[in-house]
Amino acid sequence: MLHAITPPAKDDVFVTKLLDKLKVEYEPEMVPIRPEPYAKPLNCFPNVMEKVKRDGGRIHYGWAIHKTTILCEAERHAVWEDEQEKFVDITPTEVQAEYTLFAPDNEGFEYTGQATDNVRINITGNPVVDDFIRVNETLSKIHAYGTREVDMYMSLPDAALELHHYYQALKNALQEFIYMGGTPKKRCLCQGPDRYKNCHGKSIGPRTKADLRKLKAILGKAGRSA
Incomplete structure (x- = not known):
């Protein structure tokens, strides 16, 4: 039986350092992962845009925070925000996971097809x-x-x-x-x-x-x- 990958804690010292580097305004939160049947891995922006077309709500941009034994890393990411302003990550992950540590960062960013590099720190x-x-x-x-x-x-x-x-x-x-x-x-x-x-x-x-x-x-x- 596969065990789900646990995201880093919000108060992890390296997560804090990474968020300082990103200069995000809002605290990160654990967002539940509930993939839609049509959603594809590594395709979060089109996935959420399709979800908005089908079910309303809106796209919310930010950063998915990951941690390995050598890096703490932020990846540009999008989640779906419902009418009650609750976040859901509808994009399937490459490894089994139940939550995404997501740092909201809507200001000054809109996905139009551009590539955005991850932000990394050496831990x-x-x-x-x-x-x-x-x-x-x-x-x-x-x-x-x-x-x-x-x-x-x-x-x-x-x-x-x-x-x-x-x-x-x-x-x-x-x-x-x-x-x-x-x-x-x-x-x-x-x-x-x-x-x-x-x-x-x-x-x-x-x-x-x-x-x-x-x-x-x-x-x-x-x-x-x-």
Whole structure:
């Protein structure tokens, strides 16, 4: 039997730090997850828009707060607000869960198809996690050159697609390295002769900046209309 994933507590110290970084006005709350039959995972904005068409109410924007053993992370999210101003998360999750920790943040945001990166903080003392965050941010900037086609499928120009493949593989390798106990003083994730801090730990920062500059030179400024 699968056990539901429990969201972090509202008063968790890292949740508090993340909310300070987000500068949201309202306190987060536990919102029940009750997926609609037509709702699709990772598709919260169209899901709630469809719910409003069918049943009234309105869409409410904010952030879904997640926590792992290495990160506390906020993901742009939408829930359905009924006529009594109660929130319901109608989007199915990829893992079994009963509640979403949701921080309301309607001000200044309206979904029109744009990509919005997650906001992350390192909850460990491991600098490799900072590199993992940097690679995730780089992937988001690459994805800003894409366009949505069917459902959540994204089409990327060739130059962006090539970088996507590289940084997605690096993200996966970094995550595995971290969960296997990787630190700056351990042998690098590439299995070369050097420690991480003298190999990928030294090159990731400069390379991400150089690759994004090159992508901008080829494709121009990203429209962020993914």
